[in-house]
Amino acid sequence: MVSPLSHSPADIDAVIFDYNGVIGLQPTTPMWSGLAELAGWRTEDLTHFQTTFWSAREPYDSGAFDDTDFWTAVLGRRPEPALLTRLRAVDTALWTRTDHRVVALLQQARRADLPMVLLSNAPHPVGDALDASEWRGLMTDALYSARLGMNKPHPDTYRNALAATGVHDPSRVMFIDDRPENCEAAAQLGLQTLHYTGSPADIEKHLDLRAGRLTASSS
Numbered sequence: 001m002v003s004p005l006s007h008s009p010a011d012i013d014a015v016i017f018d019y020n021g022v023i024g025l026q027p028t029t030p031m032w033s034g035l036a037e038l039a040g041w042r043t044e045d046l047t048h049f050q051t052t053f054w055s056a057r058e059p060y061d062s063g064a065f066d067d068t069d070f071w072t073a074v075l076g077r078r079p080e081p082a083l084l085t086r087l088r089a090v091d092t093a094l095w096t097r098t099d100h101r102v103v104a105l106l107q108q109a110r111r112a113d114l115p116m117v118l119l120s121n122a123p124h125p126v127g128d129a130l131d132a133s134e135w136r137g138l139m140t141d142a143l144y145s146a147r148l149g150m151n152k153p154h155p156d157t158y159r160n161a162l163a164a165t166g167v168h169d170p171s172r173v174m175f176i177d178d179r180p181e182n183c184e185a186a187a188q189l190g191l192q193t194l195h196y197t198g199s200p201a202d203i204e205k206h207l208d209l210r211a212g213r214l215t216a217s218s219s
């Protein structure tokens with residue numbers, strides 16, 4: 001059953017995309033295990049590793065922690081430079097795989113001249129890697145939390161992203177994120193929101209990329 005849209009797709013002048021969990025795929029368990037092993041955790045302690053990892057991630061995402069600060073917090077000791085380099089590379093690889101189905105939609109939206117801005121909670125190495133990715137050129141701009149100095153759902157992250165779209169009216173901008181709390185914060189600022197749950201068809205439906213947008217933009 002198709003749920004009714006809360007808006008007309010032709011009313012959208014720009015889109016703000018989250019990265020991980022929308023354009024980006026979540027890491028697999030073997031990827032997590034590889035990172036945990038590199039960090040000195042036993043495979044059977046993966047859950048404990050992930051808890052420790054996430055407990056230090058917020059300041060790393062916001063730029064308050066640098067690479068050394070983050071990995072010192074996770075490891076419980078300061079890593080040697082060679083290990084830090086490997087940890088940073090493997091960690092970045094966890095967060096830079098894309099869902100080709102969503103990238104195909106980005107290409108459609110680009111052909112329809114729909115401005116698109118990335119707004120991602122990401123530490124500097126991940127932001128740098130995403131900027132170097134092939135699909136990045138489809139986006140009008142990309143904003144990363146470590147560069148902004150704050151994470152979603154801080155309201156100013158959305159205000160920055162809205163400014164980057166070039167659209168003044170937030171009600172004409174769609175925000176797409178896999179975290180409900182991020183969508184709620186965006187909605188409070190007047191943005192339209194799509195809580196993404198992994199089905200690219202939901203994006204296609206909300207943006208009406210098959211025909212409507214092209215029609216709307218040329219009228």
Ligand SMILES: [Mg+2]
Pocket residue numbers: 018019020021022177178179
């Ligand atoms: Mg996400």
